[in-house]
Amino acid sequence: MDLTGKRVFLTGGNRGLGRAIMEALLSEGARVYFCSLQAEKGKSLEAELQDRHGSSSVFFRQCDVSDADQLKKTFDDAVSKLGWVDICINNAGIMDERKMEDTIAVNAVAQIRGSQLALDHMRRDRGGRGGVIINVVSETGFKPVYWVPVYTASKHAVLGFTTSWAKNPRMSEMGVRWRCVCVGSVDTDMIHPTEEGQMVDQSTFVIPFALLIEMSEYVAAFLKMLRDQAHDDVIFEIQNGTGGRFRKRQIVDSDGVSNPVTVD
Numbered sequence: 001m002d003l004t005g006k007r008v009f010l011t012g013g014n015r016g017l018g019r020a021i022m023e024a025l026l027s028e029g030a031r032v033y034f035c036s037l038q039a040e041k042g043k044s045l046e047a048e049l050q051d052r053h054g055s056s057s058v059f060f061r062q063c064d065v066s067d068a069d070q071l072k073k074t075f076d077d078a079v080s081k082l083g084w085v086d087i088c089i090n091n092a093g094i095m096d097e098r099k100m101e102d103t104i105a106v107n108a109v110a111q112i113r114g115s116q117l118a119l120d121h122m123r124r125d126r127g128g129r130g131g132v133i134i135n136v137v138s139e140t141g142f143k144p145v146y147w148v149p150v151y152t153a154s155k156h157a158v159l160g161f162t163t164s165w166a167k168n169p170r171m172s173e174m175g176v177r178w179r180c181v182c183v184g185s186v187d188t189d190m191i192h193p194t195e196e197g198q199m200v201d202q203s204t205f206v207i208p209f210a211l212l213i214e215m216s217e218y219v220a221a222f223l224k225m226l227r228d229q230a231h232d233d234v235i236f237e238i239q240n241g242t243g244g245r246f247r248k249r250q251i252v253d254s255d256g257v258s259n260p261v262t263v264d
């Protein structure tokens, strides 16, 4: 897919992975509407990026994605500012095991709701133009991770939702593609818990430095995934040194050899 002129809705764009993807998309000639919780930071980033890419290339609105009404108004505003949305990236997320309801609300419910808003807007069978819906999940979307069980549950929820919609036999008629970006660890603010309790057994959790994924590798892999329209696969895994790849899940018997079932 040529990204020039594509219209993108992105949640959680003011820092970390979201910001890096937004800057890369703008450099490719896309137009981006982003939201995040922090109003001041978002506004100043919008001004900085408008200086660099033009005033009609990037728009910001403060939004708490866990508030259904705010998210709908924000998505509607994106459609009104951009004309339409081709690519929806549900990226906003938090990691704090002490805040179960917030974690489920931001990581799971808001990404699901964002996907539903985008699907309603994009569906060709209801007058839309088609598009792609990308949920930024995590390796924890399909792996158990004992340090962050609530976070892991929230990511499993989005993976289940996204892969289920992608199976809909009428999806080609709807003209919508679905992706779950399942990335390992990238060095952003999120992976540096500052308070005891944000992770379970925090003292035992160390990701070897060599396994961390460079932001530049994350961005390159993400763009490769976006350009690739050939795959029906939903899960796009980004691990250190792989450049990113589409993957399927299999369930095998406990003996490890017989009757493997492909899930996706």
Ligand SMILES: NC(=O)C1=CN([C@@H]2O[C@H](COP(=O)(O)OP(=O)(O)OC[C@H]3O[C@@H](n4cnc5c(N)ncnc54)[C@H](O)[C@@H]3O)[C@@H](O)[C@H]2O)C=CC1
Pocket (backbone or CB within 6 Å): 011, 012, 013, 014, 015, 016, 017, 018, 035, 036, 037, 038, 063, 064, 065, 066, 091, 092, 093, 094, 106, 136, 137, 138, 139, 183, 184, 185, 186, 187, 188, 189, 190, 191
């Ligand atoms: N950094 C990593 O190693 C990994 C991150 N991820 C996922 O990537 C996504 C982005 O994470 P990072 O950039 O690392 O984190 P970050 O903490 O740097 O950025 C999170 C973004 O989400 C936004 N956000 C949080 N709560 C919000 C709310 N209620 N309403 C609106 N915006 C809200 C923040 O404003 C911020 O822009 C998250 O979904 C995270 O779970 C997945 C796997 C690994």
Ligand SMILES: CC/C=C\CC(=O)/C=C/C=C\C=C\C=C\[C@@H](O)[C@@H](O)C/C=C\CCC(=O)O
Pocket (backbone or CB within 6 Å): 095, 137, 138, 139, 140, 145, 148, 183, 184, 185, 186, 187, 190, 191, 192, 205, 206, 207, 208, 209, 212
């Ligand atoms: C197994 C993790 C899978 C997916 C990533 C994800 O979604 C969530 C990760 C959450 C937390 C990671 C925390 C890591 C914390 C630390 O122990 C360090 O290993 C971070 C290490 C180095 C950062 C670079 C540095 O400052 O030296």
